[in-house]
Amino acid sequence: xxxxxxxxxxxxxxxxxxxxxxxxxxxxxxxxxxxxxxxxxxxxxxxxxxxxxxxxxxxxxxxxxxxxxxxxxxxxxxxxxxxxxxxxxxxxxxxxxxxxxxxxxxxxxxxxxxxxxxxxxxxxxxxxxxxxxxxxxxxxxxxxxxxxxxxxxxxxxxxxxxxxxxxxxxxxxxxxxxxxxxxxxxxxxxxxxxxxxxxxxxxxxxxxxxxxxxxxxxxxxxxxxxxxxxxxxxxxxxxxxxxxxxxxxxxxxxxxxxxxxxxxxxxxxxxxx
Amino acid sequence: xxxxxxxxxxxxxxxxxxxxxxxxxxxxxxxxxxxxxxxxxxxxxxxxxxxxxxxxxxxxxxxxxxxxxxxxxxxxxxxxxxxxxxxxxxxxxxxxxxxxxxxxxxxxxxxxxxxxxxxxxxxxxxxxxxxxxxxxxxxxxxxxxxxxxxxxxxxxxxxxxxxxxxxxxxxxxxxxxxxxxxxxxxxxxxxxxxxxxxxxxxxxxxxxxxxxxxxxxxxxxxxxxxxxxxxxxxxxxxxxxxxxxxxxxxxxxxxxxxxxxxxxxxxxxxxxxxxxxxxxxxxxxxxxxxxxxxxxxxxxxxxxxxxxxxxxxxxxxxxxxxxxxxxxxxxxxxxxxxxxxxxxxxxxxxxxxxxxxxxxxxxxxxxxxxxxxxxxxxxxxxxxxxxxxxxxxxxxxxxxxxxxxxxxxxxx
Ligand SMILES: Nc1ncnc2c1ncn2[C@@H]1O[C@H](COP(=O)(O)OP(=O)(O)OP(=O)(O)O)[C@@H](O)[C@H]1O
Ligand SMILES: [Mg+2]
Numbered sequence: 001x002x003x004x005x006x007x008x009x010x011x012x013x014x015x016x017x018x019x020x021x022x023x024x025x026x027x028x029x030x031x032x033x034x035x036x037x038x039x040x041x042x043x044x045x046x047x048x049x050x051x052x053x054x055x056x057x058x059x060x061x062x063x064x065x066x067x068x069x070x071x072x073x074x075x076x077x078x079x080x081x082x083x084x085x086x087x088x089x090x091x092x093x094x095x096x097x098x099x100x101x102x103x104x105x106x107x108x109x110x111x112x113x114x115x116x117x118x119x120x121x122x123x124x125x126x127x128x129x130x131x132x133x134x135x136x137x138x139x140x141x142x143x144x145x146x147x148x149x150x151x152x153x154x155x156x157x158x159x160x161x162x163x164x165x166x167x168x169x170x171x172x173x174x175x176x177x178x179x180x181x182x183x184x185x186x187x188x189x190x191x192x193x194x195x196x197x198x199x200x201x202x203x204x205x206x207x208x209x210x211x212x213x214x215x216x217x218x219x220x221x222x223x224x225x226x227x228x229x230x231x232x233x234x235x236x237x238x239x240x241x242x243x244x245x246x247x248x249x250x251x252x253x254x255x256x257x258x259x260x261x262x263x264x265x266x267x268x269x270x271x272x273x
Numbered sequence: 274x275x276x277x278x279x280x281x282x283x284x285x286x287x288x289x290x291x292x293x294x295x296x297x298x299x300x301x302x303x304x305x306x307x308x309x310x311x312x313x314x315x316x317x318x319x320x321x322x323x324x325x326x327x328x329x330x331x332x333x334x335x336x337x338x339x340x341x342x343x344x345x346x347x348x349x350x351x352x353x354x355x356x357x358x359x360x361x362x363x364x365x366x367x368x369x370x371x372x373x374x375x376x377x378x379x380x381x382x383x384x385x386x387x388x389x390x391x392x393x394x395x396x397x398x399x400x401x402x403x404x405x406x407x408x409x410x411x412x413x414x415x416x417x418x419x420x421x422x423x424x425x426x427x428x429x430x431x432x433x434x435x436x437x438x439x440x441x442x443x444x445x446x447x448x449x450x451x452x453x454x455x456x457x458x459x460x461x462x463x464x465x466x467x468x469x470x471x472x473x474x475x476x477x478x479x480x481x482x483x484x485x486x487x488x489x490x491x492x493x494x495x496x497x498x499x500x501x502x503x504x505x506x507x508x509x510x511x512x513x514x515x516x517x518x519x520x521x522x523x524x525x526x527x528x529x530x531x532x533x534x535x536x537x538x539x540x541x542x543x544x545x546x547x548x549x550x551x552x553x554x555x556x557x558x559x560x561x562x563x564x565x566x567x568x569x570x571x572x573x574x575x576x577x578x579x580x581x582x583x584x585x586x587x588x589x590x591x592x593x594x595x596x597x598x599x600x601x602x603x604x605x606x607x608x609x610x611x612x613x614x615x616x617x618x619x620x621x622x623x624x625x626x627x628x629x630x631x632x633x634x635x636x637x638x639x640x641x642x643x644x645x646x647x648x649x650x651x652x653x654x655x656x657x658x659x660x661x662x663x664x665x666x667x668x669x670x671x672x673x674x675x676x677x678x679x680x681x682x683x684x685x
Contacts (some may be wrong), residue, residue: 076567078567097569098566098567098568098569099569102569108567110567114561114563114564114567114568115561115564116556116557116560116561116564116565116628117560117561117628118556118559118560118561118628118629119553119556119557119560123553123556123557127553127557127564127565127568127570128565128568128569128570129568129569130550130553132550135549136548136549137547137548137549137550137553140483140484140487140489143487143489144487144488144489160490162490
């Protein structure tokens, strides 16, 4: 059932084919080969292979506990994989820290958002990337840029960017976390259930935002339990089942019924296309 | 990107900042308002009970009493912001001062600056060591510094008793003695306080104006000038207090040297906390260490920095303490000192839960504690009553801290 291989759509990134490992598609921005992760006796990831092309939205789907969050944490430098290889633009890399992931151009919005409630929106947006002038924080520049980014993403519900993040609603917090991830020039943006806590119009806005990121040539990985959202936004789909990546390929290869089969049983007799 | 989105989302006018104020009020983040009201009530009470309270002599004395609480509370604040605590800071500061006093006496006769450097280096080294154990071995700061509370008292007693001076070493060197016991001339008092106020006003004006000129929401112009006027007025009041003759037989006036030390330490620490990345990261780690880590911040490095800064501040505190007592004895109650330091910080509004607080809170809290001790002594209340009053103030403060914390998370 696994559909490895050729990416559809224009290949925007002809990587150096020579440096690529065995079986690594050099047109992919990110390639995972045999990634596994143990938590003691729990095998959260079992030899996961995945290719993520630039300029496309890859939806990562799977049941609760399938290993989706663990997989993206391995990419983002939060967890060190127990085994396997990661290729970035065709070159083998090891991502030991969040900073290393960031330096490659990987930005992540976590399921738990990872915002500091005691800091305001501007402070959270620039956390770890503060603008300074002669060593002193440049609050004005950061505040102006924050307003610009939020306006750009049509985040219109916060009344002041100097509001403490702890006082925001779930949707507002999500919007800030997304804005934070896309503010820095990233090549890959990973979002763990970005619409889970959102109302109808904010969900539409985030999905719209995801498409716009992809249109700019950014690779996006989205985890979602909402198949409507997935089919609305994804160019590619990857399905996880009990730590295995059981299927991946262009969205045209799937329909909601086969996706549900894959999510719940790890296989599907129905295959679109 | 899309033009539709280009209307600034968070467009702002004066109203939003008023809304922000209101929101903060509702969140329970009242800033300095409650503690200042509390302080005012205490002042009025003591003044009514004994009119000596607001005399220049007593107020100057009160500021000097507050100095030790203020500096130790500032030392503690670095760690409270991380959600950590240092129980050893009282004995550590006394130990640094002990080394300075020993090196200054006849036997060694070190120059004052070298002895002061040794004192601060000692407390910094101890802070670093304890921080290193806590961070690298993942030990709880409560326990490590509790061991410090006991251990450094031992080292202190050992060091003092070895001198064979009967458990007390007097400060005989002039500079260290003068730190608390001598005063700037009235003219120098004017110059120092007015210059400090001028710098502070300049920062406020520039801050508000650059926000206004960048089109960011800011307070109304008259509020800026009101703040400036209030600062200048309080500066003048301070000068008048210090420059009033408080001697009975000889003329005694001018600001004690300890006050500029406080002001410089407060300015430096506030600068680090509010204007530098290091300060921002200390708040972030105290608020959500995992989020800070994921933002690429080297969490351990900044935690260690906080322990180091605690050590530095404790060193300065110890020197002022020794100067005030005119010596250092093996009976120093570092346990009581540290508890009052934590109480000062918390009464001032710094959270015990990490992530919330300011250096200026330590100053206000220290003044509250000093006011209680000073005022109670004036109206002849017993030590027992002083303890109980401090306890009540502390419980009120920590309750407000807890309520504020609940208020700020309830909307999540
Ligand atoms: N830090 C951890 N320690 C131990 N086990 C873990 C840890 N993190 C995840 N697991 C286990 O790994 C498995 C995969 O978890 P993961 O969070 O990746 O699932 P998920 O696909 O993101 O699920 P959900 O859709 O509910 O978010 C689960 O069995 C989980 O219990
Ligand atoms: Mg998950």
